[in-house]
Amino acid sequence: MSKNFEDAYKAEVQQNIPDLWNRIESSLPEKTPVVAAETMAPEVKAETIASADKRQNTKSNRKTKKNPYAWIKWASLAAAGLLLVILTPTVLGIGIFSLISGSKMSSDMAANESCAEEPQYAADAEENMMYDADGMEGGFTMDSVTEExxxxxxxxxxxxxxxxxxxxxxxxxxxxxxxxxxxxxxxxxxxxxxxxxxxxxxxxxxxxxxxxxxxxxxxxxxxxxxxxxxxxxxxxxxxxxxxxxxxxxxxxxxxxxxxxxxxxxxxxxxxxxxxxxxxxxxxxxxxxxxx
Amino acid sequence: MTQSEFEASVAKIKRGDKEGLKEIYEAYISYIYTIVLGVVGNRENAEDVTSEFFIKIWTVADAYQSNGAHKAWLATIARNMALDFLRKNKREIPTEEFEEDVSLSETPEEEVVGEMSVQEALSTLNEAERQVVDMKVLGEMSFKEISESLGIPMGTVTWRYQNAIKKLRRCGYE
Structure with missing residues (x-):
């Protein structure tokens, strides 16, 4: 009587499942609990909200306090702008130059590649000519055979x-x-x-x-x-x-x-x-x- | 384990409660171990990968997003880990060897041999056939997945599987 191999095989494997829990448990890394606000105890939640308010208050206090050195920020921005105006033409010049030379290089490479392909093409053509010269009437070369x-x-x-x-x-x-x-x-x-x-x-x-x-x-x-x-x-x-x-x-x-x-x-x-x-x-x- | 039970276990893991992982372990150890064994083909390696799998679940649970298909999620992680293991240890993928010496000829066309145990029947397969059968039956992988993971044409995979099935039939299995 034939038995279902798939079921029998799976059943047999499952009979011999090893107990790996102790090994797994001892290898578990420490985990910092991720606690969602909804799941927190009410007192913890209240404390969290209170400390958040405190943080916000401190932040708003900082904002209202006037910074006596604010002019330095504006001065450094102006200096950076001036530097940019001076350096831009130089940088652009180099950029354009490198772009031109890059395109020239790539066209040179393409030309080299096409030159490198030529001998193969010539060899193929020569082979075809020899094939035609064998006197095959109306024959077609392998290269010209299309699937159609x-x-x-x-x-x-x-x-x-x-x-x-x-x-x-x-x-x-x-x-x-x-x-x-x-x-x-x-x-x-x-x-x-x-x-x-x-x-x-x-x-x-x-x-x-x-x-x-x-x-x-x-x-x-x-x-x-x-x-x-x-x-x-x-x-x-x-x-x-x-x-x-x-x-x-x-x-x-x-x-x-x-x-x-x-x-x-x-x-x-x-x-x-x-x-x-x-x-x-x-x-x-x-x-x-x-x- | 239902989806909501699984999500409750994941929530426990997120809180750092090992009990959550143990619940998942108890529910799915046989499922995961079977898949992993199917891919790596060796009990010792399967135990290593399965252990690593549950440790990984412990660490990635924080990023888990419920999509209603936790079993598939677990299977995908297990399979990928097993395949990673195979890739890293490509030179040593010993298929389980069995002590029983069953003298069967290689040709599947011969007459049906009487009833045999699963292990005896499996021992009639060569290593390549055994690997495909394990990946297909235990690893629940498609032919395409097997072909991609072993880097061999799908035709070869199906051919090996067909041959294996023919041999198993001779041992009284459908």
Whole structure:
């Protein structure tokens, strides 16, 4: 017969609670009591009020007494003003100078930085030229691959079998180029594209395709049972894309693995935090990498 | 302990009356100790942190402002103190070791082992799984909080927790 682990564990820990009171009590620092006026005894309260009145009286007496040296205060104020008038131009001059030199320095630094970036840029351009010179017809470099382009390609790939269009040798050639490039692209992790990984090792079934203006998404049903469901509730409970049983996500654009309808996959879920999500639909807050 | 009882105890502490702290101690020692043990994962350290917790309550009670949720306030302080302890003693977070030698294989898919005590069941978990289970069950922390406090991805946390639950199921626990 199965027992509830959480309850059993908590019960067991609570059976063995140590007695720490003596240890705590001996370590308590001395405390000055904070006494509120309302909680004081009447005689203490009266005494406090009386002493407060006394203090106030003394203060008012001090105020009415004329200070014979009051003129010194005014004289020192006038002297300070005069000093300020003399010193201000000098101080301002230094200030402006330092501001100008500071801005010059920062622009110099920016210029240096841009110069430092140039060799890398040049190296990239050189690499691209070499890549183009290999004779790849209509090919695209890795740098120029945008997610939209890949999504379009995914759309074509998905549409092809459904529309019954036969692939030509030419298109096969293109596919092999694309596959080759996607192979290189495998180094780009879903995490770097989308954002934080939130769950892995979940079972999922591709149950539908959602066509949106910014690409094609797959509806992926994740099966949650028992503890998995508890985890899912905590992870996705507040999200529109989760209805308690299934989670609608977009699929990571790794087109080397085309999602098959009704196929079951082990998936890793990412929270889409980057702009590259392009998700117009608010419920597409997660991406799934199919394994 | 009701909110008004708690506030009365705090008022006593403000007056320097240790009785107020003792009332809170008696009402919440098991709750606080369980949370702390869940985070630090070791009885000796849990006792240290729990003691420090009540000493802290004694000193911060003056600043306490009633918001009607004193239990959550206490839990937050306890958890933060335990996490601070973990950060300061990062190199020594020994999960409690158990003497019982339960020979179970690591794969959770194997057949269910008969009834086991909680400790026996816990001994089937590895240290990382045990830590996540403790933080989740005893420390009442969310996966996000665990992930942040351990500095590991949330996916790893949920993965470890799932694995641990599978192993515990095999020991007859749900």
């Amino acid at each position: 382009a890949v999504q379009e390609e995914m759309a074509e790939d998905v549409a092809t079998p459904e529309s019954g269009v036969q692939s030509t040798p030419e298109s096969e050639g293109k596919e092999s180029v694309a596959e080759q490039e996607m192979g290189e692209q495998e180094s780009v992790s879903a995490e770097s594209v989308y954002g934080e990984m939130v769950a892995e090792g979940l079972k999922a079934k591709v149950s539908g395709i959602i066509t949106s203006s910014d690409g094609i998404y797959y509806r992926v049903d994740l099966y949650f049972e028992g503890e998995d469901k508890e985890i899912a509730n905590e992870l996705f409970g507040n999200d529109d894309c989760y209805n308690g049983d299934e989670l609608v996500v977009r699929v990571y654009y790794d087109i080397t693995l085309k999602p098959e309808m009704l196929e079951e996959y082990t998936v890793t879920i990412y929270r889409v935090t980057t702009e590259s999500s392009g998700a117009e639909e608010t419920y597409l807050q997660y991406a799934a990498e199919l394994n």
